Amino acid sequence: MPTPRASRSNRALKRAGVAALGLLLLAGCAEDKPLNTFEPRGDRAQGIYNLMSPIWYIMGVIFVAVIGGTIVLALKNRVNGDELDPEDLPHQTHGNTRLEVGWTILPGVLLAAISIPVVANIWKLEEKNQPGQLDVLVIGQQWTWSYRYDTDGDGFFVDANGDGKVDEADKKFPLDTALDPDDVVTQNELVMPVGQQVDLTITSRDVIHSFWIPRLNGKRDAVPGKFSTWSLQANEPGKYTGWCTEFCGLSHARMRMDAIVLTEADFNTWLENQQRPAEVPDEATDPDAFAGRQLFINQCVSCHVIREAPGPDAIPYAPGFQANLKSGYAPDLTHFATRSVFAGGIYSQYEGKGTDANDDALDVSDYLRLPELAKADPQSRDDYRWNTAELKRWIANAPARKDMAPDDLRGMLPFPALTDQQLDQLSAYLATLD
């Protein structure tokens, strides 16, 4: 498996040539740890952190007392077994009821005291946001996450039973059919406004997954046929990494998610853009992209969706769409170029500056610039640029880039028949999807 998304800090380590164990240890602590549960950046994660802080200390005290005590007792009371006088017995204590009752009740009282803030925190984690704030449906599938934003505010996301209405009855069905056409759909990256509590409804299309952005909140399982609620809030704009944490098959280790937290204004700009249908590239000015669109119609639409404005020439798409996959759905690519990662969040869609193709440490301030970077000169090394090479490798043979079972309808098929030129054309077309 190739190396996706290497880090700068680790290369710094290598350059420093640190070999000694102690130094490595120190460097290990200084290393960037994007999933660290001890660095909360949102109120939910902060609440859990605050709850646990004193408890870690209590545990530390007990740890030292029991382990230290046992070791001290063992050392203090040891005798040499070979020189033992069998007559020389220690005092034969059988027990002490008062002591026993004491150390039964004391931990009980301590635990009862701890349980009060714990229970309060359990209920606090379930609190819903205010009406009018953002609701997102989070859907896991093998091995990627998609997000549906309830932009029309009807509170529902999917016309799951295909009756043309989006209502309570839909909640009873697996998500194998259509979405609410009014809503925005995106993939891998959950884009959200800073400060606001975003309510998530989490479910799955196939097996159980678990949604986890450790710096913002704990995790919640995505169970097929069930809709669990959860919420996120971030104090600062930024990119917060997450990872699927319920074992979900072959590429469980390659199923990521990120929360992209933007300022309120940026978020609104982003959301407005996402609500547009995709545009058809101009045949005259951009012939490669236009040819790529034709290839897409020929090769990709049996699974993937790109939503264009309705019309006779639009890319075929119907509500009730169902990909020939066990999950029934392949990622919606309508605004592909606005996303910074693909393939379940493991490959960067944009290469780094300079000569370092692996530097993907995009700043969120660049996030809204991505579509325009996609159109920039691919030879330029001054800025991030469209990662054509990786994208082409992926389209040509996805199972070689990520463990999948396409023959068993789990994951993306390889397309060995596509020529290099055709791959270029597809890449050019995808780059126009702003």
Add this chain to the structure above:
Amino acid sequence: MAIIDKPLALPAGEPRRAARPLGVFTRPKEQTGISAWLTTVDHKKIGIMYGSAALFFLLIGGVAALLIRIQLATPNNTFLSGDAYNRMYTMHGTVMVFLVVMPIGAAFANFLMPLQVGARDVAFPRINAFSFWVFFFGGLMLNTSWFLGGGADGGWFNYAPNNGVAFSPSHGIDFWNAGLLIAGIGSLTGSINLITTVLNMRAPGMTLMKMPVFTWMTLVTQFLLLFAIPVITVAQLLLTFDRRFGANFFNVQQGADPLLWQHLFWVFGHPEVYLMILPAFGIVSEIIPTFSRKPIFGYPFMVFSGIAIGFMGWGVWAHHMFVSGLGPLSVTAFSVATMFIAVPTGVKILNWMATLWGGKLILNTAMLFSIGLITQFTVGGLSGVSHALAPSDTQQTDTYYIVAHFHYVLFGGAFFGFVGGVYHWFPKAFGYILNDTFGKVQFWTMVLGFNLTFGPMHILGLQGMPRRMQTYDDAMGFNFWNLAASIGAFILGFGVLMLLANVAYSYSKWKKAGRPNPGPDPWDARTIEWSIPSPAPSHNFDTDPVVTSLDDFWHRKYQEDENGVVRRVHTGAEIAQPGNGEGVHLPAPSYWPIVLAFGIPIIGYGIIFNLWLCIPGALVVIGALFGWALEPADDLDAPGHDHGHDGPGHDGSGDHHEPELETV
């Protein structure tokens, strides 16, 4: 003190019926060699076979563990593919839980418990042999999946719907179902057998509150098995029906609820956790008083906390499901209930410490491993409290923090206790003592390897490394501690192998020294299994031991003088039984337990590959049942027990009381 002078021998009265004329049904006679082991019904031999089988499976599970650690030693490693990794970690967990830790518990229970309660054997010796063989064949069948399409790939927890044919089309999970269902039959019959033995076959005078703590923990463990096994059996049968016969129990498309699997699995799975650790608790509760030279502190509290853990184990299963969307009310209830399990567990730890307090400690290998259990289990217990708190668990569950937690409990706790138990009771089983210096080196190697492997996993987990990951990125900050854990795993593996090395080393030294007998009571121990020769003779006790107090053997050796000072009045060797089995009838060996157990996996293969294969399997089972029912009781002067149906309890002289009942 009093020993009933009534001989233990069965009354050699007139046989009620002559032996059957059917030659094929005579019972095997071999006392030595392979066939003696294959046909034995002796609880001690069966215990040793449980232990040996567990060691064999430990090698398989251990190799899987090391392959996992090689894969995870460096980021983005390609040593194992995603598919291979998933099968490897699934089989590692399954093998270690079901085929290593559980059978080691069964090994100690089988070998030790009848000796501790002063019984001739377990209640149903043939069923005991069957329990072992069906466990062993089930385990072998599970492991044949390596050669028949790959091991299971759904994790040992095997959550629906990822365990369905749609998402796991290979036969791995079918083997997982069939192998564990078959091994489960052995656990169920074993638990019935052992509970009956504890409850019904105690030596005269041994009231429940005079039973050794290990026997108590065996009783609690076997009750947990008795009630937990049927639940996992139902779950695995439903899954088998789904996978092989198109049923819909976990078919989400038809509206099934995937959480049903989780509930069934963890209703079994949590008691399972306790039934893995409680035997080790029992073992150290025997070792610590022996080598502290004072009684266990707070015996009744030790017993009741064990029972409390057993009971509470049934009410906390959903703490494995805090993040599955149960709703805050359930989460609150299960979170609080789980926290309070810390109370009885803490009582146990404090009582062990209080036993050490003021003792005169002989820090030999067994004692070191017991202290290792106390300290390392405490780490596991504390991390357990941290994820009993549901909000904290949402950050910790399914991360390496949990991996660290349960390895501290099951390896640092249960397995260390088991190794200590092996050192302690080895002379009683094999007649020679394992080298203590070698043992101490092994202990420190294992402590180092264990803590280097699993200690860093706490850090990794809290830094966000999820479990069941085939690989991880360079950028996540997981590199250093993963490498450390991988190095530790090899040290730990070496430490475990040192046990086998010590067995061989000590044996050769013992042989060179002319096979000196360690005597009945090499440790100046407390319970009545030390009042018989080492190794324990096949008939266990020459005469019926009569028990007057807890730690009866100790109180026969040491008594208070007129000044209230405890003095030794006898050495163990003086009052031990000579091991004279004259006139004692033992249950005869039998072919049928192994034949019966052999037929069942054939049916299992039939369900996986071709239903026609079930017919020969069923024929073997039916034939074995007939053989079992019709084979004569041991010999002519033993009472006849040839009831025309399956005869649990009509096994002929399983214990010294029963035959009299049966002949009346």
Add this chain to the structure above:
Amino acid sequence: MTDIGIPVEESAAFVAHEQELVHETGHASSLGLSNTKLAFWLFLGSECLLFGALISTYLLSVGNFVGQVVAGNPRVLATMPAEIMNEIAEKGSVNSFFDIPFTSASSFILLMSSLTMVLAHKAVSEGNYRGTKIWLSATALLGATFISGQVYEFTVFYREGLHYDGNLFGSAFYTLTGFHGAHVTIGILMLVALLIMAFKGKLQADRAETVEIIGLYWHFVDVVWVLIFTVVYLIP
């Protein structure tokens, strides 16, 4: 149950009592219950959990099934004829699918077999060999009648469209009742074994406990049926 600090005299008294017990009853089983009977009780305890898990599975699965039918999930509706599904959706329960009078009759037959089992045990204890044979045969026959009824019922349901691999209801119904049917069948086989012994003259009063134990199993299976009948057929 005595504490650990028991005085020696008291303990000795206990031992004496124990020895007395040995002489009186011929065995010193600590609980005063034979090993076989104790083991069988334990086995039945384990069976309770088995049926408990199966019944819970049935309730959950059929509840989910009815929910899907009421909501009109097309995949679920396609698994059985529309008129049956309409009725289930209308009533919000699957009870209308069953033939309650028929099953009540077969349940009554099974319950009667418990009575004949008691009579068989009584007969064998009294050394009444003719009675033993009669009542054991009656029990086995009643059990077989119940099983025939179940086979008939399965056939009818299958023809009506309830298939094992069709939907949740089919899987759960056949599994639960099938497991019970298998238990009854094993019980009948044990009764037949007893009958063979009885006809060979080997089922004498000293084997009363064997009959009693098989009776325990039989009663257990009957009680489980009462539960299943109530949960599956009667409660909507």
